[in-house]
Amino acid sequence: MMQILTHTPAWVFGLFAVLLWYGLSQRLARTASLKRTTLLPLAMLGFSGYGVLSAFGASLPDVLSWLATGALAAFVVSRIPLHDQTRYDADSRRFHLPGSYVPLALMMGIFLTKYAVNVALATHPALGQDTAFALLVCTLYGAFSGIFTGRALRLWKLAAQESDRAPSLPRAA
Template sequence: MNMLQQFASHTPLWVWALLIFLITRGVAAMKPGEVTLGRLAVVPALFTAWGLWSISARYGTSWQAWALWLIGIGAGTGIGWMMLRRAVLTANRATGKLWRSADYSLLPLLLVTFVVKYGFESALAMSPTLAGDVGFRAAYLLLSGGFTGIFIGKYLRYVAAWRRAATDEDLQVTG
């Protein structure tokens, strides 16, 4: 059995289900349309939960590990925020949804994030001692946090557009 077949056969079914889910989310984002903030929160919540679980399982309460992950999240959040700077976002308070222009960056970003996280997790499963290697550990935590942060930053941009619309409506009513 070649290496690729071994990876595929030892990968839990939930990982394949996650990949399919991420692909469907990425394809859906390529079409402009209305979506709720709750639905937009799923991907950042999913990657945050995966990161929390992974780091807790491998590094426990190591403040250095958590600090690296949070630094990655901070940097990624800024990148994610900037990625949507030209997006058209319009809140529809009547439907409780946010209209957003097509996002062609989401599918490739989801796929790259999945491949990177899968690669790191596979490497750690095959060689648990890598968790203690300083360079590997830093790359794993910074990239994991960075990708998670990108999704958080994009979500925060959506929330800001929603809040800005609420403020604009308040100004129109009182003004």
């Protein structure tokens, strides 16, 4: 194990620290703009997509597995009601969000999956050609991405509903 850690590039530990810090900050109630609540899911979508492509290339079954699992997870999660303390203020265009450990768990899940896959491929290169391994990893990445996306979709839906309810302000002439 020590050999694995000593051969890990320093930037990986920095990325881990940033994700850990940001994930822990999500456990506190906060306000955030629609843009900010969109950036994290997009970043994690990119990170998991990069994990698929860097580990297995652009293999059609792997990419389809990632996309299909992500779409299914996003659909399912987008149907789960938001926490009752979640609010959107259409005037300020900001969300009032309760704290949650879910973003931390998802970020650590994607990071640790990518790290474990890289270690597995470095120590057992033949796994890169193992279809079952590739589909399992791509499905896992897809699930993480889809959960992030589904959570964002719920917020977008809330913002759209609240914006429709808010009285429109007269435009300046």
